[in-house]
Amino acid sequence: MKKFRKIGVLTSGGDAPGMNAAVRAVTRAALARGVEVMGIYGGYRGMIDDDMIALTSREVSNKITLGGTFLYSDRCLEFKEESGMQKAIETLKRREIDGVVAIGGDGTFRGATDLSARGIPTIGIPGTIDNDITATDNTIGFDTAMQAVLENVDRLRDTCESHARCNVVEVMGRGAGDIALNTAIACGAVAAVIPECPFDEDGTIEKMIKLRREGKRNFIIIVSEGVDDHSERLAKKINDLTKKLSEDEKNPAMWIETKFCRLAHVVRGGSPTLSDRLLATKMGVRAVDELLAGKSDLVICEKAGEIITVDIAYSQVLDRMYKGTLKDGMIDKFNEDQINEMKRAIEIKKQQFADTYAIMNEVAG
Numbered sequence: 001m002k003k004f005r006k007i008g009v010l011t012s013g014g015d016a017p018g019m020n021a022a023v024r025a026v027t028r029a030a031l032a033r034g035v036e037v038m039g040i041y042g043g044y045r046g047m048i049d050d051d052m053i054a055l056t057s058r059e060v061s062n063k064i065t066l067g068g069t070f071l072y073s074d075r076c077l078e079f080k081e082e083s084g085m086q087k088a089i090e091t092l093k094r095r096e097i098d099g100v101v102a103i104g105g106d107g108t109f110r111g112a113t114d115l116s117a118r119g120i121p122t123i124g125i126p127g128t129i130d131n132d133i134t135a136t137d138n139t140i141g142f143d144t145a146m147q148a149v150l151e152n153v154d155r156l157r158d159t160c161e162s163h164a165r166c167n168v169v170e171v172m173g174r175g176a177g178d179i180a181l182n183t184a185i186a187c188g189a190v191a192a193v194i195p196e197c198p199f200d201e202d203g204t205i206e207k208m209i210k211l212r213r214e215g216k217r218n219f220i221i222i223v224s225e226g227v228d229d230h231s232e233r234l235a236k237k238i239n240d241l242t243k244k245l246s247e248d249e250k251n252p253a254m255w256i257e258t259k260f261c262r263l264a265h266v267v268r269g270g271s272p273t274l275s276d277r278l279l280a281t282k283m284g285v286r287a288v289d290e291l292l293a294g295k296s297d298l299v300i301c302e303k304a305g306e307i308i309t310v311d312i313a314y315s316q317v318l319d320r321m322y323k324g325t326l327k328d329g330m331i332d333k334f335n336e337d338q339i340n341e342m343k344r345a346i347e348i349k350k351q352q353f354a355d356t357y358a359i360m361n362e363v364a365g
Contacts, residue, residue, distance in 0.1 A: 016141025
């Protein structure tokens with residue numbers, strides 16, 4: 001088994017609260033095992049440009065409370081080319097770095113696989129607020145992002161109640177509705193619009209009108225950014241329909257004045273929650289253990305409260321199967337049992353979404 005003298009750690013893709021906690025955990029776990037650690041600035045770009053810093057226990061002190069990533073991040077197109085990868089590998093060899101822990105999303109994991117295939121053992125840790133890595137129940141940053149949405153929507157509700165308004169709030173999540181659905185329940189929204197479940201737009205407006213007749217003043221609707229061009233159009237439709245209704249009935253109280261709010265990157269910032277700090281720490285330590293045990297091309301996941309490992313190739317194909325983006329030949333390397341296992345995992349995830357969406361609709365109002 002290869003003896004590790006020094007490892008590198010990087011954060012790549014979109015930043016996520018808890019990434020610093022993961023870097024801290026990787027650093028201290030490696031140092032405790034007699035292995036040096038190099039922090040790689042700007043993701044894979046730092047490998048190509050040889051932009052690194054030696055991480056000591058003191059260097060990562062007090063980083064656990066910080067949002068974002070103190071190692072910074074970048075989406076490096078050059079690393080997707082063979083010439084760029086070879087530059088990165090030359091840097092790693094010159095620096096005597098024996099393995100890498102890469103923290104990020106699916107793009108980060110593709111880079112980790114490329115390194116592994118070229119002789120640099122690499123382990124991935126899922127750091128993305130979107131929670132769109134199908135192989136894991138939770139990604140680092142997801143819980144903090146939901147808390148950020150909740151805090152901001154609670155503030156919006158105050159003014160909605162004061163002025164008898166509705167706010168249609170668009171939240172981040174890329175192609176996934178995890179943030180939108182969970183925060184819709186937690187903030188008492190009247191509806192959530194997510195890509196995973198059909199949305200009854202007319203039924204929701206009828207429900208809002210009924211609730212207004214019963215005396216409800218404020219309304220919140222949470223929309224995932226994965227539902228393209230929906231938020232502003234929906235806000236205008238509610239506003240215009242209810243304004244006409246108020247005019248027809250000569251009852252100004254029936255107008256549900258509706259505003260649109262896009263929280264955007266506010267959702268990504270802030271000090272990580274306890275859950276994200278804990279998850280990041282557990283995953284960081286496990287990543288070091290797997291790397292020093294001679295493992296490579298794995299992603300650290302959480303399933304049913306346990307920290308497990310999954311082959312990155314399995315994780316990526318599972319993702320594509322779930323998202324409907326599989327290309328010809330992608331599943332050829334997997335046997336029938338593995339493919340059936342993926343299909344079961346996807347059905348479970350879809351059913352969980354459907355069940356949670358049903359709960360939201362049952363308690364909304």
